[in-house]
Amino acid sequence: MHLKDTTTGEIMKALGGLLHEVGGTSSLALNLVALTTEDEREEVEQAASQAAQEHPYRLIMAIPRDVDAAEPRIDAEVTLGERLGAAEAIILRLDGPTTPHLTSIVLPMLAPDVPVVTWWLLDPVKFHLEQELRGFADRRITYTARAADPVASLHRRAQRYVPGDTDICWTRISLWRSLIASAFDGVSHKVESIDIRADRQDPSAQLMAAWLHTRLGVAPKIVDTKVERNSEHLPAIASVAFTMAGGETMEIERMPDGETVLRQAGLPKRRQSLQGRTLGQLLAEELRHLDPDPAYHRVLETFQARFDEAEAP
Amino acid sequence: MTESVNNPLRDPVDRRLPRIPEPCALVIFGVTGDLARKKLIPAIYDLANRGLLPASFVIVGFARRDWDHGTFEELSRDAAKSHARTPWREEVWNRLSGNFRFVGGTFDDDAAFDRLDTTLDDLRESHGIPGNAAFYFSIPPQAFPKVLKQLERTGMADNEHCGGWRRVVVEKPFGTDRPSARELNDLVDRVFTPHDVFRIDHYLGKETVQNIFALRFANAMFEPIWNSNYVDHVQITMAEDGGIGTRAGFYDANGAARDVLQNHVLQLLALTAMEQPVGFDAEEIRIEKLKVLRAVKLGDDLGATAIRGQYTDGWVQGRPAAGYHSEENIPAESTTETYAAVRIGIQNRRWSGVPFYLRTGKRLPKRVTEIAVVFKEAPHMPFADYDTQILGNNQLVIRVQPDEGVTVKFGSKVPGTGMELRDITMGFGYGETFTESSPEAYERLILDILLGDKTLFPDAHEVDASWAVIDPLEDFWEGGKPEPYESGTWGPAGADLMLQASGRRWRRA
Numbered sequence: 001m002h003l004k005d006t007t008t009g010e011i012m013k014a015l016g017g018l019l020h021e022v023g024g025t026s027s028l029a030l031n032l033v034a035l036t037t038e039d040e041r042e043e044v045e046q047a048a049s050q051a052a053q054e055h056p057y058r059l060i061m062a063i064p065r066d067v068d069a070a071e072p073r074i075d076a077e078v079t080l081g082e083r084l085g086a087a088e089a090i091i092l093r094l095d096g097p098t099t100p101h102l103t104s105i106v107l108p109m110l111a112p113d114v115p116v117v118t119w120w121l122l123d124p125v126k127f128h129l130e131q132e133l134r135g136f137a138d139r140r141i142t143y144t145a146r147a148a149d150p151v152a153s154l155h156r157r158a159q160r161y162v163p164g165d166t167d168i169c170w171t172r173i174s175l176w177r178s179l180i181a182s183a184f185d186g187v188s189h190k191v192e193s194i195d196i197r198a199d200r201q202d203p204s205a206q207l208m209a210a211w212l213h214t215r216l217g218v219a220p221k222i223v224d225t226k227v228e229r230n231s232e233h234l235p236a237i238a239s240v241a242f243t244m245a246g247g248e249t250m251e252i253e254r255m256p257d258g259e260t261v262l263r264q265a266g267l268p269k270r271r272q273s274l275q276g277r278t279l280g281q282l283l284a285e286e287l288r289h290l291d292p293d294p295a296y297h298r299v300l301e302t303f304q305a306r307f308d309e310a311e312a313p
Numbered sequence: 314m315t316e317s318v319n320n321p322l323r324d325p326v327d328r329r330l331p332r333i334p335e336p337c338a339l340v341i342f343g344v345t346g347d348l349a350r351k352k353l354i355p356a357i358y359d360l361a362n363r364g365l366l367p368a369s370f371v372i373v374g375f376a377r378r379d380w381d382h383g384t385f386e387e388l389s390r391d392a393a394k395s396h397a398r399t400p401w402r403e404e405v406w407n408r409l410s411g412n413f414r415f416v417g418g419t420f421d422d423d424a425a426f427d428r429l430d431t432t433l434d435d436l437r438e439s440h441g442i443p444g445n446a447a448f449y450f451s452i453p454p455q456a457f458p459k460v461l462k463q464l465e466r467t468g469m470a471d472n473e474h475c476g477g478w479r480r481v482v483v484e485k486p487f488g489t490d491r492p493s494a495r496e497l498n499d500l501v502d503r504v505f506t507p508h509d510v511f512r513i514d515h516y517l518g519k520e521t522v523q524n525i526f527a528l529r530f531a532n533a534m535f536e537p538i539w540n541s542n543y544v545d546h547v548q549i550t551m552a553e554d555g556g557i558g559t560r561a562g563f564y565d566a567n568g569a570a571r572d573v574l575q576n577h578v579l580q581l582l583a584l585t586a587m588e589q590p591v592g593f594d595a596e597e598i599r600i601e602k603l604k605v606l607r608a609v610k611l612g613d614d615l616g617a618t619a620i621r622g623q624y625t626d627g628w629v630q631g632r633p634a635a636g637y638h639s640e641e642n643i644p645a646e647s648t649t650e651t652y653a654a655v656r657i658g659i660q661n662r663r664w665s666g667v668p669f670y671l672r673t674g675k676r677l678p679k680r681v682t683e684i685a686v687v688f689k690e691a692p693h694m695p696f697a698d699y700d701t702q703i704l705g706n707n708q709l710v711i712r713v714q715p716d717e718g719v720t721v722k723f724g725s726k727v728p729g730t731g732m733e734l735r736d737i738t739m740g741f742g743y744g745e746t747f748t749e750s751s752p753e754a755y756e757r758l759i760l761d762i763l764l765g766d767k768t769l770f771p772d773a774h775e776v777d778a779s780w781a782v783i784d785p786l787e788d789f790w791e792g793g794k795p796e797p798y799e800s801g802t803w804g805p806a807g808a809d810l811m812l813q814a815s816g817r818r819w820r821r822a
Contacts, residue, residue: 171329174330175364177322178333181320181322181330182367182368184321184323185336186319186336186443187320212322215322215324216322259408264441268438268439268441270369270440273402273407275404285329289328289329293328294326295326295327
């Protein structure tokens with residue numbers, strides 16, 4: 001249902017009407033507020049509809065349109081169970097001075113009492129809205145890899161961390177981390193040194209290094225490497241190698257096609273498969289955790305210390 | 314989990330890292346059977362697809378076939394491809410590929426079991442698997458003792474001898490009565506250690522069943538009324554629309570009570586009625602479940618409180634269905650029940666005086682499993698009788714399958730000028746939409762076995778306590794004839810009378 005030059009009241013009435021027609025009361029798990037652009041709309045929609053299979057939510061998608069217009073204007077599209085799958089979706093196109101006052105539009109549209117998650121793919125610094133949205137969001141998902149200067153963006157994130165912040169760049173190394181953790185089951189030697197072949201500019205690589213640093217107490221070295229990726233949302237990490245006290249080595253290397261090999265001294269090489277996930281799958285993983293992620297916080301602190309040390313004259 | 318202590322990368326607050334088992338092998342006996350083909354191997358693929366298997370993981374098949382490793386792998390691939398829950402991805406399979414071993418032989422063949430032992434030993438060198446293996450018994454119960462004795466003879470069941478953990482997985486039926494179950498339990502607990510024995514009741518792998526814990530113990534509003542002060546009675550239904558299918562031999566020797574009541578239904582009862590465990594670990598849950606099962610008491614007059622039935626010709630869901638006696642390989646004079654309904658009580662303070670009605674049957678109108686907690690009427694109604702005539706008791710219903718979810722039924726005013734009241738239902742559905750992403754019971758259970766987490770597995774004492782409930786029923790029914798009921802109806806009239814006697818009725822599930 002399309003509403004031209006509308007108000008939040010009309011939008012909610014339209015949504016209520018659609019819900020009434022299907023005759024169901026909805027059992028929503030959360031509100032997802034996505035800030036995006038027209039160019040990214042389809043990508044966001046696709047991811048959102050995939051994640052909605054696991055987490056029924058009300059999606060409020062805000063797209064700033066003609067920001068220079070003199071008059072405020074809101075156009076809205078309200079859908080239920082159509083191309084956005086299981087979500088109740090409200091897509092807003094905002095003209096003029098409405099965008100800076102997004103909060104006043106979003107607040108009355110949130111489903112009562114269930115958590116609020118904000119999500120945007122753009123560099124957070126582009127949106128001075130971030131501060132404002134922080135006020136009512138339980139969790140804030142960003143994707144620092146999309147920023148103009150990803151590592152600097154991650155650093156800003158670290159400086160201003162508030163419990164509930166998270167980053168798709170962290171989400172997307174879960175499988176990598178799990179492979180590494182699993183390789184360490186039954187390893188009793190202490191780690192002496194760690195070499196990560198990865199793209200230094202990828203926040204995921206930085207987070208990986210910071211995670212290993214945090215947990216193993218050894219500062220990993222990132223060897224800047226161009227990494228071929230067969231899926232957009234893969235971290236740009238080619239391999240992680242450990243040297244143990246006593247000289248033994250263990251290496252996990254991902255080939256461009258996803259085959260991942262574990263080489264451990266004294267054992268035949270073992271194969272795993274490590275594939276990139278879709279943005280929707282990553283979002284779904286993210287939405288599974290609606291409380292602050294202390295593990296991420298610790299890693300972010302380590303990253304910040306590492307970053308500051310590297311920058312220090 | 315022991316590795317979380319040793320492995321510095323595992324941090325309890327880091328909940329994103331999935332639990333992944335240590336390097337291990339899964340040995341499947343009876344790998345040519347339906348269960349292995351349709352459930353176990355597809356579940357392994359699904360686990361691999363979700364990245365939940367260790368880098369070193371080997372599947373060993375054992376059966377009376379003349380296969381080599383490659384043939385076994387090829388057939389497993391077909392099975393996984395046609396029955397997996399998650400989308401097929403060649404690269405996921407490639408990761409499993411090369412990790413299949415097959416050992417051919419019969420259960421009497423010592424040489425075959427020696428070969429199996431060598432095969433597992435070789436994995437130490439070839440895959441870095443330090444002796445860890447789970448043996449899955451996907452075989453008829455008569456074969457259990459033979460296989461167990463072989464495992465004992467070769468030392469394969471011995472953790473110390475193998476240098477890793479050795480676990481065994483057995484499917485129901487766990488015996489056919491209390492003495493036979495004890496014999497089996499003693500044997501399996503002796504060959505392995507009781508700690509390493511996993512008894513599968515796949516119902517416990519279902520999300521909704523696990524949600525009973527969450528519903529009861531993570532909320533403030535249900536537990537205070539979860540007792541005889543507020544609950545009038547409880548109904549647990551496990552209905553199937555199908556007949557006995559190809560299980561004639563097994564089914565006719567056992568019947569509905571042994572096949573379903575003894576395990577699935579009594580487990581649901583235990584979860585519904587148990588006290589709050591001290592903590593959420595296997596041992597503490599087991600203690601509470603066991604207490605409830607031991608407190609179960611059958612009615613004094615079994616003639617009125619233990620009803621069994623047998624389906625006759627009829628129609629189910631628009632198709633003609635043959636009666637039990639017309640099923641293939643069922644003797645014409647068979648008195649095996651295909652339906653059982655029992656009223657039991659639980660002897661403790663919480664449930665004193667609250668009847669639990671349990672029923673299960675085949676060829677009923679539809680497939681549904683649910684637990685309905687029916688509350689007492691409001692102590693006083695300030696409304697006129699004629700306004701509340703059709704008002705029933707409040708109910709809380711946990712739907713286990715299909716349409717997993719929880720519904721609550723309560724009275725509400727009908728819109729209009731009068732004060733007419735009617736029941737309405739408020740529902741929470743895990744929903745048809747979301748089942749897609751919830752894992753199959755077998756995925757969860759296989760993963761738990763490999764991780765050594767026993768929370769969702771009944772132990773020998775629970776099995777024993779369950780048979781203590783079933784055996785007197787079987788004794789009472791012995792020599793009698795089940796009441797006939799038409800296929801496609803909700804069971805024999807006697808079951809309805811059982812509730813009517815106390816002014817109650819079955820909920821139409």
